Amino acid sequence: MLAAERQKQILIVDRDIATVEPLREQLRQAGFVVLAITDGPAAAAAAAIAQRPPQLIIVDWNMPGLAALELIDRVRVARRLHPMRLIILSDLTAEHDVVSGLNMGADDYITKPFSVRIAVARINAVLRMRNHDANQAALSFERLTLNTATNRVTAQGMPLNVRGAEYRLLEFLMSHPGRTFNRAQLLAQVWAGDNDIDERTVDVNVQRLRKILAKPGIEACIQTVRGFGYRFTER
Numbered sequence: 001m002l003a004a005e006r007q008k009q010i011l012i013v014d015r016d017i018a019t020v021e022p023l024r025e026q027l028r029q030a031g032f033v034v035l036a037i038t039d040g041p042a043a044a045a046a047a048a049i050a051q052r053p054p055q056l057i058i059v060d061w062n063m064p065g066l067a068a069l070e071l072i073d074r075v076r077v078a079r080r081l082h083p084m085r086l087i088i089l090s091d092l093t094a095e096h097d098v099v100s101g102l103n104m105g106a107d108d109y110i111t112k113p114f115s116v117r118i119a120v121a122r123i124n125a126v127l128r129m130r131n132h133d134a135n136q137a138a139l140s141f142e143r144l145t146l147n148t149a150t151n152r153v154t155a156q157g158m159p160l161n162v163r164g165a166e167y168r169l170l171e172f173l174m175s176h177p178g179r180t181f182n183r184a185q186l187l188a189q190v191w192a193g194d195n196d197i198d199e200r201t202v203d204v205n206v207q208r209l210r211k212i213l214a215k216p217g218i219e220a221c222i223q224t225v226r227g228f229g230y231r232f233t234e235r
């Protein structure tokens with residue numbers, strides 16, 4: 001499938017029809033081609049991924065047994081050949097559940113119940129921030145490289161485990177080197193202006209990102225601009 005043909009393809013895997021239908025309708029109105037699987041989701045979704053890899057997969061974290069974990073593993077394998085985004089839907093709202101989902105490789109974690117309009121905005125944010133041409137897939141500055149086609153971050157060739165919101169934050173800042181953004185701007189760009197998230201979330205994610213970047217000794221590339229916000233710098 002050509003990249004242009006995949007840009008509007010979304011696969012939703014969730015047994016909760018009451019959740020799936022309003023979301024699918026809103027996404028269709030937004031111009032997406034949406035396949036929703038509510039019956040035998042794990043096996044059916046695996047077949048759909050193999051036959052026609054979508055650009056984005058939205059997975060119910062609460063499927064019976066290990067179905068969600070198995071499906072997410074399949075998505076990670078498929079990502080090696082097809083750039084693919086992953087969003088987890090879940091009624092588990094504890095911080096460790098959200099962190100666990102993001103560490104599994106999800107680009108975002110949306111808790112139930114949710115506003116359909118906000119969910120669509122966050123879906124658009126995930127897709128927008130990764131909708132790069134192949135020739136623009138790599139953001140590279142001195143020792144740090146972020147490849148948007150593979151969702152991999154490396155420092156001097158060493159892979160770094162940057163996932164979820166930290167990945168989106170790093171990608172956005174690296175896409176605008178030297179430019180300073182305040183917390184409200186970063187919330188709007190990285191978290192799609194989610195009203196349930198406050199500005200402290202930005203500080204927490206910056207701290208986490210710096211901790212990851214500290215391993216190769218490049219945490220200083222994320223600078224704090226006192227009284228304003230943050231920026232990415234090569235030096």
